[in-house]
Amino acid sequence: MSEPRVSIEVKHVSKRFKSRQQEMEAITDISVNVMAGEFFCVVGPSGCGKTTLLRILAGLETQTAGEIVLHWQEGGRPLTTMVFQEPSAFPWMTVQQNVEYGLKLRKVPKSERQATTRHWIKKVGLEGFEHHYPSQLSGGMKQRVAIARAFANDPEILLMDEPFANLDEQTKLIMQQELIELWEANRKTVVFITHSIDEAIVLADRVMVLTARPGRIKQIFSVDFPRPRQIAELRSHPKFAALFSQIWTLLRTEVPQKREEVL
Ligand SMILES: Nc1ncnc2c1ncn2[C@@H]1O[C@H](COP(=O)(O)OP(=O)(O)OP(=O)(O)O)[C@@H](O)[C@H]1O
Numbered sequence: 001m002s003e004p005r006v007s008i009e010v011k012h013v014s015k016r017f018k019s020r021q022q023e024m025e026a027i028t029d030i031s032v033n034v035m036a037g038e039f040f041c042v043v044g045p046s047g048c049g050k051t052t053l054l055r056i057l058a059g060l061e062t063q064t065a066g067e068i069v070l071h072w073q074e075g076g077r078p079l080t081t082m083v084f085q086e087p088s089a090f091p092w093m094t095v096q097q098n099v100e101y102g103l104k105l106r107k108v109p110k111s112e113r114q115a116t117t118r119h120w121i122k123k124v125g126l127e128g129f130e131h132h133y134p135s136q137l138s139g140g141m142k143q144r145v146a147i148a149r150a151f152a153n154d155p156e157i158l159l160m161d162e163p164f165a166n167l168d169e170q171t172k173l174i175m176q177q178e179l180i181e182l183w184e185a186n187r188k189t190v191v192f193i194t195h196s197i198d199e200a201i202v203l204a205d206r207v208m209v210l211t212a213r214p215g216r217i218k219q220i221f222s223v224d225f226p227r228p229r230q231i232a233e234l235r236s237h238p239k240f241a242a243l244f245s246q247i248w249t250l251l252r253t254e255v256p257q258k259r260e261e262v263l
Pocket residue numbers: 017018024026044045046047048049050051052053195213
């Protein structure tokens with residue numbers, strides 16, 4: 001069997017924010033390879049630089065030191081799509097127009113665009129809501145629009161910044177299960193930021209734990225539950241509890257440092 005391909009190579013990346021009053025190191029010397037088709041989660045205390053790292057991967061922010069290499073078999077820069085914590089659907093566009101947006105930008109022919117849009121609207125359970133505007137949807141439905149738009153775009157790399165953080169617990173569970181199923185059928189390279197250890201464990205192939213700010217790699221855990229995964233079953237698995245406890249033991253040593261800093 002051939003070796004899995006590296007998709008994202010993060011080499012000694014640091015980021016320092018400078019303002020007139022102060023300089024602040026957000027992340028320090030992060031080096032990690034995310035493999036093609038891997039679901040890679042990042043957890044860490046609030047303010048440790050998770051979003052900063054993701055924004056650097058998306059090309060929205062420039063690192064102060066180090067290098068990001070995105071590998072793609074076809075050469076050039078792979079297509080990268082980001083899903084944010086806040087529902088990011090355009091309020092003046094219908095569900096259908098929102099999902100279609102990236103395809104339109106890339107000038108995908110109309111018939112293919114419409115078929116792809118229909119496919120993803122159905123996949124995320126928004127059939128019947130094609131002509132609704134985001135203001136007519138619940139929070140969970142808006143995040144479904146964002147996820148459908150991201151998958152419809154067919155990116156090589158999907159960057160997700162706490163996409164379920166603002167959802168109620170039941171909707172979150174449903175969305176996690178739906179995301180797992182979509183991903184298991186499509187195997188994008190995903191970097192997924194979360195505050196939630198159990199969200200990371202149910203979704204990820206590996207979980208990277210960062211220290212308090214400036215974020216450094218504390219440890220990377222492999223999550224070897226077989227796929228396809230069923231969240232409800234996983235959570236009651238003894239290995240789930242053991243892994244949760246290992247990650248929490250590491251993270252809790254970081255949280256007090258952060259509190260003292262804030263107080
Ligand atoms: N554009 C910016 N200018 C100055 N400082 C910034 C900027 N963006 C982020 N920071 C600072 O960098 C640090 C890391 O922020 P970041 O949002 O990456 O953390 P995070 O781990 O994603 O936090 P949270 O979990 O609370 O969302 C914070 O102290 C933040 O205030």
